[in-house]
Amino acid sequence: MELSAKYDPRQVEDKWYRYWEEHKCFHSEPDEREPYTIVIPPPNVTGVLHMGHMLNNTIQDVLVRRARMQGKNACWVPGTDHASIATESKVVKRLAEQGIRKRDLSREEFLKHAWDWTHEHGGIILKQLRRLGASCDWDRTGFTMDEVRSASVIKVFVDLYNKGLIYRGLRMVNWDPKALTALSNEEVIYREEASHLYNLKYYVAPECDCSEWDSYPVNDPEHAGGNVLHRDEKGYYAVVATTRPETIMGDTAMCINPKDPKNRWLSGKKVIVPLVGRVIPVIEDRYVEIEFGTGCLKVTPAHDTNDYMLGKTHNLESIDIFNPDATVSEQSPLYVGMDRFACRKQIVKDLQAAGLMEKVEDYTNKVGYSERNPDTAIEPRLSLQWFLKMKHFADMALPPVMEDRLKFYPPKYKATYHNWLDGIQDWCISRQLWWGHRIPAYYWNEEEFVVAETLQEAVELARKASGNAALKAEDLHQDEDALDTWFSSWLWPVSLFDGLGKPGNEEIKYYYPTTDLVTAPDIIFFWVARMIMAGYEYMGEMPFKNVYFTGLVRDKLGRKMSKSLGNSPDALKLLDDYGADGVRIGMLLCTSAGSDILFDESQVEQGRNFCNKIWNSFRLLKGWSVDEAAPQGEAAAAAVKWFDAKLSRTIATVDDHFSKFRISDALMTLYKFFWDDFCAWYLEIIKPEYGKPIDGATYRATLRFFDALLKLIHPIMPFITEELWQGLEERKDGETIMLELQPKAGEWSDEEIERFEMALQTASGVRGVRQSKNISPRETVDVLIKGDYPKESVCVAVKLANLGQVQFVDAIENPEAGVSFLVGRCEVFVSLSGMIDVASEMAKIEAEIARYEKFLAGVKAKLGNERFVANAPEAVVAVERKKEADAASKLESLRASLAALKK
RNA sequence: GGGAGCAUAGCUCAGUUGGUUCAGAGCGUCUGCCUUACAAGCAGAGGGUCGGGGGUUCGACUCCCUCUGCUCCCACCA
Numbered sequence: 004m005e006l007s008a009k010y011d012p013r014q015v016e017d018k019w020y021r022y023w024e025e026h027k028c029f030h031s032e033p034d035e036r037e038p039y040t041i042v043i044p045p046p047n048v049t050g051v052l053h054m055g056h057m058l059n060n061t062i063q064d065v066l067v068r069r070a071r072m073q074g075k076n077a078c079w080v081p082g083t084d085h086a087s088i089a090t091e092s093k094v095v096k097r098l099a100e101q102g103i104r105k106r107d108l109s110r111e112e113f114l115k116h117a118w119d120w121t122h123e124h125g126g127i128i129l130k131q132l133r134r135l136g137a138s139c140d141w142d143r144t145g146f147t148m149d150e151v152r153s154a155s156v157i158k159v160f161v162d163l164y165n166k167g168l169i170y171r172g173l174r175m176v177n178w179d180p181k182a183l184t185a186l187s188n189e190e191v192i193y194r195e196e197a198s199h200l201y202n203l204k205y206y207v208a209p210e211c212d213c214s215e216w217d218s219y220p221v222n223d224p225e226h227a228g229g230n231v232l233h234r235d236e237k238g239y240y241a242v243v244a245t246t247r248p249e250t251i252m253g254d255t256a257m258c259i260n261p262k263d264p265k266n267r268w269l270s271g272k273k274v275i276v277p278l279v280g281r282v283i284p285v286i287e288d289r290y291v292e293i294e295f296g297t298g299c300l301k302v303t304p305a306h307d308t309n310d311y312m313l314g315k316t317h318n319l320e321s322i323d324i325f326n327p328d329a330t331v332s333e334q335s336p337l338y339v340g341m342d343r344f345a346c347r348k349q350i351v352k353d354l355q356a357a358g359l360m361e362k363v364e365d366y367t368n369k370v371g372y373s374e375r376n377p378d379t380a381i382e383p384r385l386s387l388q389w390f391l392k393m394k395h396f397a398d399m400a401l402p403p404v405m406e407d408r409l410k411f412y413p414p415k416y417k418a419t420y421h422n423w424l425d426g427i428q429d430w431c432i433s434r435q436l437w438w439g440h441r442i443p444a445y446y447w448n449e450e451e452f453v454v455a456e457t458l459q460e461a462v463e464l465a466r467k468a469s470g471n472a473a474l475k476a477e478d479l480h481q482d483e484d485a486l487d488t489w490f491s492s493w494l495w496p497v498s499l500f501d502g503l504g505k506p507g508n509e510e511i512k513y514y515y516p517t518t519d520l521v522t523a524p525d526i527i528f529f530w531v532a533r534m535i536m537a538g539y540e541y542m543g544e545m546p547f548k549n550v551y552f553t554g555l556v557r558d559k560l561g562r563k564m565s566k567s568l569g570n571s572p573d574a575l576k577l578l579d580d581y582g583a584d585g586v587r588i589g590m591l592l593c594t595s596a597g598s599d600i601l602f603d604e605s606q607v608e609q610g611r612n613f614c615n616k617i618w619n620s621f622r623l624l625k626g627w628s629v630d631e632a633a634p635q636g637e638a639a640a641a642a643v644k645w646f647d648a649k650l651s652r653t654i655a656t657v658d659d660h661f662s663k664f665r666i667s668d669a670l671m672t673l674y675k676f677f678w679d680d681f682c683a684w685y686l687e688i689i690k691p692e693y694g695k696p697i698d699g700a701t702y703r704a705t706l707r708f709f710d711a712l713l714k715l716i717h718p719i720m721p722f723i724t725e726e727l728w729q730g731l732e733e734r735k736d737g738e739t740i741m742l743e744l745q746p747k748a749g750e751w752s753d754e755e756i757e758r759f760e761m762a763l764q765t766a767s768g769v770r771g772v773r774q775s776k777n778i779s780p781r782e783t784v785d786v787l788i789k790g791d792y793p794k795e796s797v798c799v800a801v802k803l804a805n806l807g808q809v810q811f812v813d814a815i816e817n818p819e820a821g822v823s824f825l826v827g828r829c830e831v832f833v834s835l836s837g838m839i840d841v842a843s844e845m846a847k848i849e850a851e852i853a854r855y856e857k858f859l860a861g862v863k864a865k866l867g868n869e870r871f872v873a874n875a876p877e878a879v880v881a882v883e884r885k886k887e888a889d890a891a892s893k894l895e896s897l898r899a900s901l902a903a904l905k906k
Numbered sequence: 907g908g909g910a911g912c913a914u915a916g917c918u919c920a921g922u923u924g925g926u927u928c929a930g931a932g933c934g935u936c937u938g939c940c941u942u943a944c945a946a947g948c949a950g951a952g953g954g955u956c957g958g959g960g961g962u963u964c965g966a967c968u969c970c971c972u973c974u975g976c977u978c979c980c981a982c983c984a
Contacts, residue, residue, distance in 0.1 A: 008944065200984085245984060292983045300984055309982045368984085418910055419979060426980075524978090559917085561977090592932075593918055598911095599977090601918065609933070612946040619944035626943070668920075671932065686943085693942045767950080774938065774950050781941085827927095861926060870964040871925090879925055886927065 006625065010611075010618035012582025015726045020133055022725075026737050029138045031078035033513035039070035039077045040517035042496050042547075043139065044530070045147060048083035049090055049124040052131035052574045054556040054564055054602060055523065058594065061587045062553060062666060063521045064137050068718035069661065070518070071138070072745040078514060079138060080499045081129060082145030085121075087439040087488040088182055088190075088375040094120050094438065110437050110483075117438045131575065136583045136721045138741065145499050147491040148440070155503040156440045156491045157456050159541070164454040168392045169432070171444075175311040176431050178384035179373045180329035180343075184435040185388050187487060188428060189528050191371040191381050200296065200366035201248045201351065204359045205257055205274040207239040208282045216268055229264030231297070241266070241274055241285075242361050244296030246368050247306075248354065249347040251276050252335040253324040254283055256302040258313060261287040263298045277359040278350065279336055286317045308383050321385065327435075329382050343382070389433035389442060389484065396536035397424040409535065409545045412596045412664045416524060416552055423528050432487045439485030446480045447471070493533035496520075496546035503541060511542075520547040523555065551664050554599035561601060577607055584720035585611035588674075591719065594667045613674060614723050617716070620682050621727045623690070624705055630696035638798040639701040642688040645759040645796075646708055648751035649680055655748040657715065673716055681712060684763055688799055706731065711746040758793040761826050766803035768824040772833045773804075776822070783807035787815055789896065790829030818844075818903040825851075828889055830896050841904055848901045852894060859890040 023029060031038075041063050046056060063079060071077035094117045095105050105113060129144065145152060163169045176185040207213055219227040221234050233240045241257060254276045259266040269285045276283060283302075290313060291300045304314025304321040314321055324335040331338045331346055338346045354360040371381035401424045403409040404417055411417050433442060445461035446452040453468050455461035458476055466474045497503055502511035516538070522531060531550060538546030556564055564571035577586050588610025594600050635643075653676045660669035689705060691697045697705075710731060717724040717740050728740040765786075773780060785808040788797075797809055815823065815832045819841050823832040865871050866883055 006943090009946075243984085247984080290982085295983050302984095307982085307984075309984075312982080415910065422909060422980065527979095595919075598919090603918085603933095605933070606918090608946075612944095615944065615946050619947085621943085623943035663922085665920090668931095671920090675931085682943090683948085690943090771950055777938090780939090780949085858926070865925085865965075868964050872964085874964060875925070882925080882927090889927075 006618075006622045008619070008622075010582070010614045010723060012584065012614070012722060016134070016136070016583055016722045019722055019725045020136065023138070023739065023741065024141070026739065028739055028741055029079070029140050030142055031076055031140050033509055034076055036074065036076040038514055038518070039067070039073075039075040040514045041067055041079045041519055041521065042499055042517055043079065043081045044520075044522045044526075045082045045084035045145070045492065045495065046128045047086035047089055048121055048126070048128075048146065049086070049093060050128050052128055052135075054571055054574060054590075056128070056132070057135060057574050057577075057586065058556055058590045058600065059521055059523065059553055060132055060135055060137050061590045062551065062594070063519075064135070064721070065587075065591070065666060065718045066519055066521070067138055068721060068741060069745070071741065072714065072718065072743060074744055077138075078140055078143070080143045080145065081132070081137070081139035081141060082143075082495075082499065083125060083129065083147070084488060084492060085146065085148040085439065086375075087434060087436050087485060088179075088184065088186075088373075090117065090121070091436050091438040092182055092376060113437050134575070134578050134583060136587070138721070143499065145495075147488070147495075151501050151504055152491060152494070152498045153440055154456075155494050155498040155501070156486065157443050158503050159494060159537070160440075160443055160486065160490075161454055161456050163391065168395060169389060169454075170392070171387065171389050173385060173387050174390070174431070175308050175383050175385055176388055177371065178327070178382045178386065179376055179379055180325075180327065180382050181376050181379040182373065182436065183327050185384075185386060185431055185433060186373060186381065187431050187489075190374045192374050192377075193369040193371050195367055196370050198246050198366050198368050198370075200244050200246060200364040201354070202296070202361040202363070203243050203245065203248060203251070203277050203301075203354060204233075204240040204361055205243050205277060205299070205301075206237060207241070207269070208273040208275055209238075211272040213239045213268070213272075224265065227268070230268040231265040232268060241269055241299045242297040243299045243301045244364075245301055246366060247347070248350050249331075249338075249343055250303045250306045250324065251301065251350070252279055252331070252337055253303040253305050253322045254279070254281070254301050255304060255314070255320045255322060256283050256286045256317065258286050258288050258291050258300045258302050259298060260289055260291040260293045262289070263291070263293040265293070266298050269299070277354060278357060281336075286313070286319075288313055288316065305385055306383055311383070311385065323385065325382060325384070327384075388431050389444075390429040391432050391490075393427045393429055396533075396540065397427045399539040400424065400532060400535040403539075403545055404535070409547070410549045412549060412551045416527060416550075419524070419527060420532060423532065430487075432490050433482075433484040434487055435483070436485045439488065440491060442482040442484050442486060444482040446482070447474060447478055452482070489529050489533060492530055493537045494541075496534055496538060497541055515542060516545050517547045518549065520550045521553065522550065524552045525555070527552070549664070551596055553594065553596070556602050557599050559601050559603040561599075564602075572602075572604065577604075581607045581611040582614060582722070584614050584723050587719060588613055588670070591667055591670050596664055613678070614720065616678055616682060617720075617723055617727065620677075620686060621709070621730070623686060624702075624709065625730070627691065627702065628696040629699055629702045631699035633696060633698035635698045635700040636798075638796075638802050639689045639698070641759060641762075641796045641799055642685055643701060643704045645756060646680070646685050647704075647749070648756050649676070650708065650711055650746070651748040651751040652753070652756065653680075654715065654746060658748070670719055673712075673719070677712055677716065681708065684803075688802060713740060714743055714746055717741065757827075759796050759799070761793055761829070762796040762799040763803070764826045765797075765800040765831055768826060768831055769800070769804035769806065769833055772822050772824070772835075776835060778835075780805055785809070785834040787812045787821075787832040787834065788829055789813065789815060789832070790827075792826075792829045815900060815903065818900045823900060825893060825896075828892055830900070845901060845904050848897055848904070852897050852901065855890050855894050855897065859887065859894065862887045862890065 067077050067079040098105060098116060177191045179186055216227060216232050219232060221232045224231050233242055243257060257274050259269055270287065272285050273282050274285060291298060302310045302313050302319060304310050304319050305323040322334050324332055325343065326332045329343045331341045333339055338349065373379050373381060404411060404420055443456060444452045444454050445465060447465055447469050453461050453464040455464050461479055462474060462476050465479055466472050496517050500511040500514050501508060502515060534546045538544060558564055558570040562568060562570060586607050589607030592606045653672060656672050657669045660672060689701050713724040713728045725740050778784065783805050786806055787810050789812055800806060801809060820836055821832050821834040822844060823830050862883055866887060872880055
């Protein structure tokens with residue numbers, strides 16, 4: 004095979020991905036092996052791959068590939084989400100571009116457009132995941148609105164309704180006036196906004212007598228028993244602060260705190276809504292903050308959640324002055340048909356013109372926006388919706404997480420989870436949308452309905468419920484609303500294996516509970532918590548054993564990646580430019596669970612460079628000719644032994660990292676092992692002289708190492724490892740590294756590894772001396788070594804550092820004739836025959852001595868401390884004694900060198 | 907207002923039950939190299955009193971308190 008000097012991913016990636024797919028390498032069927040299952044967090048069906056997906060799916064693929072290579076039956080189930088609101092608004096937008104309005108279409112017509120859109124754009128993201136190397140079982144691809152998943156959703160709705168957990172009711176909900184639908188609390192995001200606090204005058208109604216206050220000055224609590232009076236030529240008035248003056252048309256009361264001395268005088272009075280002229284009562288409730296504004300609150304029960312509560316408590320009328328699209332409704336006496344924000348501008352002008360605005364202050368408040376429609380401010384709105392009672396679910400879902408039976412990585416999210424479940428409110432599951440699962444409730448009049456999986460069942464139930472035996476299907480009308488998208492997603496780990504349609508089927512029994520879930524913490528409430536709930540409700544068992552939370556991908560300045568900032572790299576371009584393996588490394592390099600990753604293209608570059616390094620090491624060993632008859636050199640034999648031990652130790656380290664989901668640590672361990680230990684040391688040691696063959700024993704050992712390295716790295720970098728593994732020796736069709744087993748750690752001795760590595764340190768030290776003394780690497784240098792040095796591996800240092808004579812001595816006779824450095828407890832002396840500057844050498848040694856003296860003093864002080872010796876564990880004391888001995892011996896040798904130099 | 911978390915080399919981060927052979931890694935920087943696998947490379951070097959202060963302890967980057975700065979989540983002050 005012809006090998007270029009650089010790795011070219013384009014020659015490799017498609018080829019092997021197709022190979023894997025053709026040989027069904029990703030497919031899983033239940034068998035006797037231990038299952039390893041991941042269900043993908045389904046991306047929006049019409050979405051495109053972004054950095055978040057790349058991070059998330061790279062991690063999943065690493066875990067899946069590794070499990071597969073550990074002999075488990077790995078199954079990664081892909082799929083997409085119908086994303087009700089997001090998709091519907093995209094479709095509405097596209098239709099609008101074609102001049103079609105949604106309201107002019109029937110439900111069926113609209114759904115046809117939506118399906119067209121889905122078929123057109125759907126699955127693009129799944130294709131893009133293939134570019135990343137994702138080893139999903141594509142035969143199992145699910146969609147939240149396909150037949151099985153839809154049937155599951157409907158079945159669950161009916162079941163929960165029959166259990167009394169789903170109810171329909173008139174509630175204040177979060178309303179999206181653009182998408183014209185209700186949203187759950189979780190779908191509303193609050194943003195701080197620079198706004199104004201308008202102080203409006205609400206005059207006391209003429210029928211109320213305020214004359215008792217006439218003799219007191221205004222704005223002066225000293226003279227009116229704490230009351231703060233407002234009075235002008237038109238009479239007495241209250242000052243009400245509001246950020247939303249346009250809602251005054253819906254005011255049905257003004258509220259003061261009964262304990263508020265400033266406003267006592269308003270108790271029992273009535274006031275007039277400015278401009279509107281409506282007379283409303285002054286009510287009293289402790290809800291009102293005395294210190295906020297003037298302590299007077301306008302109450303608009305139809306347009307504010309708190310006002311709604313007040314309205315209920317005080318039996319107030321509720322006037323809904325907005326249409327669903329947030330234009331002013333016929334209910335309002337003024338501004339009918341105007342948009343809410345236009346209305347605000349106008350009413351402010353009008354209030355000012357009428358002298359009803361006392362003042363306008365700058366104010367920062369929080370405004371809710373739709374998560375999916377971020378430009379649209381949410382309007383609290385009273386409407387008839389469907390809700391799921393959550394307490395039952397929260398009670399089930401909390402303990403397994405808190406007791407670590409279902410583990411969160413990192414565990415800090417347990418607290419978040421706990422918090423949310425503690426204060427959980429009922430889940431508004433109905434949406435006034437068409438794209439989604441239609442609520443299976445069937446009405447025979449405005450009020451009365453039955454809930455059933457099919458129309459036929461509904462007819463039967465309705466006959467009984469209505470007492471009308473002649474009721475026919477045509478007499479029933481299905482609820483117009485669709486279900487919240489998350490009401491289908493929460494079933495995902497169950498519904499993907501059809502655990503609801505065919506309870507107890509072989510697949511659900513085998514694959515459930517799934518093993519790991521990899522997702523972002525921002526959907527812990529939306530999705531993770533609810534899957535746990537549904538899992539326990541329908542399977543009696545957790546849906547996954549571990550949840551790994553990734554962080555958000557941010558740019559290198561720490562900003563969130565967003566379209567408007569334009570700081571998000573094009574995922575596909577990155578794949579084109581750097582190759583999938585390079586990108587995967589780039590994503591993984593600085594990923595620790597739960598913390599955000601600051602992405603910078605240089606990381607991907609590093610990944611690409613690593614590919615190149617691997618590639619070139621392969622070129623090197625494929626370029627060798629082998630002489631089976633040649634004896635194995637001493638250095639090569641030692642290197643092989645060392646590398647074998649180091650390989651075992653590395654495998655154990657990597658296993659440990661993975662067991663704790665420390666993926667970037669695992670990656671870094673392998674990166675350094677490959678780059679430093681394998682390439683920089685091992686290959687340099689065994690490398691034959693140019694043009695000469697390598698001996699058979701070393702060559703075979705090296706192939707074995709390379710094979711192990713490729714396998715270890717494969718889960719992280721699937722493409723290049725497959726390409727090289729295939730080139731390592733003849734392979735049969737269908738053979739693939741991805742179905743090989745991971746190498747296992749054997750026995751090793753840390754002590755042996757360390758002794759061998761003294762030779763490496765020796766080589767480094769000599770190279771350092773060469774550099775500082777300007778001695779060419781081609782020129783041999785002689786060394787003297789003092790101390791307990793591993794003589795068997797000194798040949799390694801000889802080769803790596805181009806040493807001439809090596810002598811083991813008891814003392815360095817002429818220290819002025821060279822430079823020495825320490826390797827462990829040994830002194831290595833490089834003979835330089837007078838090439839050195841005695842003074843600077845002495846200074847160096849003196850610095851070393853000072854360092855060790857300080858160190859030794861610390862250790863001695865510790866050992867001299869009776870309380871330490873008495874209290875510290877024996878092992879710790881022993882370590883200290885060893886340190887003492889080591890330092891003392893080093894000092895001794897340093898002082899000897901110094902003394903010799905002084906001569 | 908409540909809760910969680912973070913502050914360690916220029917940058918991004920490790921540091922698991924407190925023990926100065928753990929003050930580390932990667933990247934970047936500097937110096938020298940086109941050495942016959944790789945300049946997307948090789949070799950070598952410098953760099954931090956672990957945010958400030960106090961405490962517990964024989965001993966703290968590691969535990970406690972406090973201050974400062976930052977991040978995130980939750981919550982009905984209009």
